[in-house]
Amino acid sequence: MKLTLVLLALVGCVAAFSVPTPKVKIADKNFLEKQKFLLEITYRIEDPLMFEEWIKFGTKFIYDKSFYSEYDYYMEKFYESYKLGALLPKGEFFGALVKTHMKQAYGLFNFFYYAKDWETFVSNVAWARIHVNEGMFIYALTLAVIHKPEFQGLILPQIYEIFPQYFFNSKFVYEAEKFDYEVFSKLTMYEKEYKDILYKDYSKFTGNFYFYTKDWKTFQWYKMMGLDQEWYVEDKYFLRENYASFVNDPKYADVMKGLKSFYYPVDYTRDIEFFNDQSKLSYFTEDLGWNAYWYYLNMDYAFFLDGKKFGLDKDRRGEWWIYNVQQILARYYQERLANGFGEIPEFFWYKQIEYGYDPQLIYYNGVGYSYRKNYYDFYTYGNFEMFSKIQNFFGKVYKFLETGYYKTADGQVIDFHKPESVKFIGNYLQGNADTYDKYFFNFYYMYSHMYFADVDYNDMDVFPNVFLNYETMLRDPFFYTFYKKFTDVFYQFKYFLGPYTQKDLFYEGVTIKDVTVSKLVTYYDIVDFDVTNLLNDKMTFVDGQFVWDKALLARQARLNHKPFEFEFTIESTQAQKGVVRVFLGPKFDEYGQVIPLNYNRKNFVQIDSFVYPFVAGVNTFKRSSKEFSWTSEDRITYTELYKYVMLASEGKYDFPLDISEPHNAFPDRLVLPKGWEQGMPMQFYYFVSPYAEEYEQFSTFDYTYASGVGSGTRFVDSKPFGYPFDRQIDEYDFFVPNGFFQDVKIYYVDTFAKYFEKKYPKFGTFDYSIEY
Known part of the structure; x- marks a missing residue:
C-alpha cells in the first residue's frame, strides 16, 4: 500500500531515479500514537x-x-x-x-x-x-x-480534506453540511425531476439527444452515468485513477469493513461560462491538486522562516520559489492554448483588470468570499500608500538590475550581473527572511496580497478573499497576471547573464540519437475526494475509542492523462553518468504561428529529470510517466489513513513509513495540457548534461519517509533550475548533440460522450471499465 508521507514537491529536479532505495521502515507503537493524535486533532x-x-x-x-x-x-x-x-x-x-x-x-x-x-x-x-x-x-x-x-x-491529512471549504463551491458545502445519513431522502426528493427530464423522448426537438439538457444540474449529468442513483457507494473502494493499488491490498477489506460511504457530485467541467470566457479554464485553475501544490510549496519555504535556522538556504529557497512561479505560469499558458486563449494578460499599474472572478466559495463561518467584477480598477479602490510601496519595490529592483549592483543597508555590495546572485533575486521576489535589506524588502510581497484583497496594515477583522491564502489564490486568473511581474524581474536578471555558449551546453561524447514517445491522450475521469470533515452529525465512541463508520465524498470530474512512455536511444563514447532532463512546451501560439525559441523557452515545463548510468556504445532504455520523480498519483484519503493507523495500532497491520505519495508532489494527471480532439501540436525537448560526482547529495538522508526539506539534498545537481532554458537562447549555439527536440500531438478523448448518445446500451450505468 502507498501512504502519503511528508513532502516532495520537486518539479522534475529530484533525482529519485538515482537514489538507492533503503528498506522501508515499519511504524512502531510510539509513532502510531503520535500519528493517531495528529489525525484526531484535525x-x-x-x-x-x-x-x-x-x-x-x-x-x-x-x-x-x-x-x-x-x-x-x-x-x-x-x-x-x-x-x-x-x-x-x-x-x-x-x-x-x-x-x-x-x-x-x-x-x-x-x-x-x-x-x-x-x-x-x-x-x-x-x-x-x-x-x-x-x-x-x-x-x-x-x-x-x-x-x-x-x-x-x-x-497531516491533505489541506483540502481538513478545509474542503477552500476548494469546493458553496453549493456543495451547503449540501454536505445538510447531509443526514440516517434520514437519507435526497433520491425521492429528486426522483420526479429525474423522470421528467431524463426519461422522455425529446429527439424530435433536440436531434441527436433524446432528453432535454438546457437546464441541467450537476446531479442530472451524473444520473446519466448511473453515478448517483442511490447516492450510497456500494463499491468497496473510492473512485480514483489508482484504485487497483488499494483494492488489491489484502488488508483493504479489513480497513473498509463497516464503513458507509456517501457521495455528492460537484463539477467544474460543464456550463461554467457564466462570468466571462476565462471561466472555461476553471477545471484547471480550481483543481484541488493544482492549488494544493502551491500551498505546500509555500509551507515548505514559508517566507518568514529564517533560512539558516531551518536549512532552507541550503535548498536555494529563493531561486526554487521563483522557478516554481515561472513553471506555474508556463503550465497555465499551455492550458490557455489548449482552450484557444493566448498570452497571459499583462498587469498595468493604472489599468482596469478586464476579467473579473467569482470564486463561489464560502468560509466555514458562513461568510462568502469577495468577488471581483469585470473591468475592476484596483488603483481606485485601494490603499494608495500601500500601492506606492508595491510599485516602488519593482522600480527599485529594475534599477539595480540595470546598474548591476546594489548596496544593502549594512554596506554590502551585490553584483547582480553574476549568476550566483540569483539567490538574492529569488529572496527579494519572495520577500523572505533571508533578504539582505529586510527593512525594504521583507513585507512587499505580503503587502501586495493585502492590497489586492483590500486589507489595511493593522486590520484584524478581514473579509474572506482568495488572495490571502496560498490554497485559494491560484483559482483567480488575476494571480497569473500579477505574478508575471515577478517572472519579468527574473528574466531581466537572466538577460544580463547572456546566453549559454555552445561550450557551456556541449556534453562531449554524448549524442541523443532518437526518442520515441507513445501516444499522448488526455480525458476526464471521476474521482472521490474525502470531505468527511463537513459531516454534521454526532460522533460515535465505543469504550472511549472513536468509531469512524461513515465517509462523505465529493465526486468530481477532473483532467487526467493516460500513462505514456519514452524510449531513449543515446550514444556515449564511454561509461559515464548523465543527468537527463525532459521538457514539454508549445509549438505554436493561439494564431497558429511558430513561437520563436528564444521567447518560447519561458513556456517549457520540466516534467522529469533523472540520473542515468550510460555504458560505452548505444544505450536504449525506457522511462514511463509513472516513474517521474516529482509527481504522484491520487493519495490515500483521510478516512483510509485513519483506519489503517487504527488497524496497525491493534497489531493487525504493518504500517509502512513510505514516501511514495508525498503530499506536496505535483499531480501526475496535470503533466499534460488538455489538448484537442484532432491533436494539439506540442514539442518535447530532451537534454543530457554531465553528472557531477562530487555532488553526493544522497549520502546521509533517508528518502524512504522524508523529503529532505532544508537538508540541501533535494536536487539532482547544482545546475540552475530550468537549465538550459533559464537564459536567453542564441540558436547558433543552442543546438548540440546532447539536446533533442521532438514534435508531438496531445489528443483529448471525450470519455463522457457515449452517455449522451441514444445508442449507448446501458443508459444510466457508469462504465467502470474506463482506463484510468
Missing part, C-alpha cells in the same frame, strides 16, 4: 474538540520558558495577545498573508516547533485546538509537522 476542525483523550491535555497553555529550546519575540507577543484577549477569535477568517494574522500564527508555530518534548507539544496543540482560531491553528500545526526534525514521517 478532525472536523471547525467543531468543538470531542476526543476526551485530548481534551484533558488542552486545559492549560504551557508558556514557561524552561519547556522550550528557544523563546523568541513572536512567542512573547503571542502570549501577550492571549493574555489581553487580542488573539484572532475562533470562527473568524484567517489569512496567511494578512500581517496581523501572520505574526500571531508565527508565534503559535514557534510554541509548537521549539517544544522540548512530545508532551509539551501535545499540550499546546490540544490547547490551541480548543482556544485558537481554526485557520491559524492548522497553518501553525502544518508548518510544525513539516519542519520539526523529530516529526519526520508524521503527516
Whole structure:
C-alpha cells in the first residue's frame, strides 16, 4: 500500500531515479500514537474538540520558558495577545498573508516547533485546538509537522480534506453540511425531476439527444452515468485513477469493513461560462491538486522562516520559489492554448483588470468570499500608500538590475550581473527572511496580497478573499497576471547573464540519437475526494475509542492523462553518468504561428529529470510517466489513513513509513495540457548534461519517509533550475548533440460522450471499465 508521507514537491529536479532505495521502515507503537493524535486533532476542525483523550491535555497553555529550546519575540507577543484577549477569535477568517494574522500564527508555530518534548507539544496543540482560531491553528500545526526534525514521517491529512471549504463551491458545502445519513431522502426528493427530464423522448426537438439538457444540474449529468442513483457507494473502494493499488491490498477489506460511504457530485467541467470566457479554464485553475501544490510549496519555504535556522538556504529557497512561479505560469499558458486563449494578460499599474472572478466559495463561518467584477480598477479602490510601496519595490529592483549592483543597508555590495546572485533575486521576489535589506524588502510581497484583497496594515477583522491564502489564490486568473511581474524581474536578471555558449551546453561524447514517445491522450475521469470533515452529525465512541463508520465524498470530474512512455536511444563514447532532463512546451501560439525559441523557452515545463548510468556504445532504455520523480498519483484519503493507523495500532497491520505519495508532489494527471480532439501540436525537448560526482547529495538522508526539506539534498545537481532554458537562447549555439527536440500531438478523448448518445446500451450505468 502507498501512504502519503511528508513532502516532495520537486518539479522534475529530484533525482529519485538515482537514489538507492533503503528498506522501508515499519511504524512502531510510539509513532502510531503520535500519528493517531495528529489525525484526531484535525478532525472536523471547525467543531468543538470531542476526543476526551485530548481534551484533558488542552486545559492549560504551557508558556514557561524552561519547556522550550528557544523563546523568541513572536512567542512573547503571542502570549501577550492571549493574555489581553487580542488573539484572532475562533470562527473568524484567517489569512496567511494578512500581517496581523501572520505574526500571531508565527508565534503559535514557534510554541509548537521549539517544544522540548512530545508532551509539551501535545499540550499546546490540544490547547490551541480548543482556544485558537481554526485557520491559524492548522497553518501553525502544518508548518510544525513539516519542519520539526523529530516529526519526520508524521503527516497531516491533505489541506483540502481538513478545509474542503477552500476548494469546493458553496453549493456543495451547503449540501454536505445538510447531509443526514440516517434520514437519507435526497433520491425521492429528486426522483420526479429525474423522470421528467431524463426519461422522455425529446429527439424530435433536440436531434441527436433524446432528453432535454438546457437546464441541467450537476446531479442530472451524473444520473446519466448511473453515478448517483442511490447516492450510497456500494463499491468497496473510492473512485480514483489508482484504485487497483488499494483494492488489491489484502488488508483493504479489513480497513473498509463497516464503513458507509456517501457521495455528492460537484463539477467544474460543464456550463461554467457564466462570468466571462476565462471561466472555461476553471477545471484547471480550481483543481484541488493544482492549488494544493502551491500551498505546500509555500509551507515548505514559508517566507518568514529564517533560512539558516531551518536549512532552507541550503535548498536555494529563493531561486526554487521563483522557478516554481515561472513553471506555474508556463503550465497555465499551455492550458490557455489548449482552450484557444493566448498570452497571459499583462498587469498595468493604472489599468482596469478586464476579467473579473467569482470564486463561489464560502468560509466555514458562513461568510462568502469577495468577488471581483469585470473591468475592476484596483488603483481606485485601494490603499494608495500601500500601492506606492508595491510599485516602488519593482522600480527599485529594475534599477539595480540595470546598474548591476546594489548596496544593502549594512554596506554590502551585490553584483547582480553574476549568476550566483540569483539567490538574492529569488529572496527579494519572495520577500523572505533571508533578504539582505529586510527593512525594504521583507513585507512587499505580503503587502501586495493585502492590497489586492483590500486589507489595511493593522486590520484584524478581514473579509474572506482568495488572495490571502496560498490554497485559494491560484483559482483567480488575476494571480497569473500579477505574478508575471515577478517572472519579468527574473528574466531581466537572466538577460544580463547572456546566453549559454555552445561550450557551456556541449556534453562531449554524448549524442541523443532518437526518442520515441507513445501516444499522448488526455480525458476526464471521476474521482472521490474525502470531505468527511463537513459531516454534521454526532460522533460515535465505543469504550472511549472513536468509531469512524461513515465517509462523505465529493465526486468530481477532473483532467487526467493516460500513462505514456519514452524510449531513449543515446550514444556515449564511454561509461559515464548523465543527468537527463525532459521538457514539454508549445509549438505554436493561439494564431497558429511558430513561437520563436528564444521567447518560447519561458513556456517549457520540466516534467522529469533523472540520473542515468550510460555504458560505452548505444544505450536504449525506457522511462514511463509513472516513474517521474516529482509527481504522484491520487493519495490515500483521510478516512483510509485513519483506519489503517487504527488497524496497525491493534497489531493487525504493518504500517509502512513510505514516501511514495508525498503530499506536496505535483499531480501526475496535470503533466499534460488538455489538448484537442484532432491533436494539439506540442514539442518535447530532451537534454543530457554531465553528472557531477562530487555532488553526493544522497549520502546521509533517508528518502524512504522524508523529503529532505532544508537538508540541501533535494536536487539532482547544482545546475540552475530550468537549465538550459533559464537564459536567453542564441540558436547558433543552442543546438548540440546532447539536446533533442521532438514534435508531438496531445489528443483529448471525450470519455463522457457515449452517455449522451441514444445508442449507448446501458443508459444510466457508469462504465467502470474506463482506463484510468
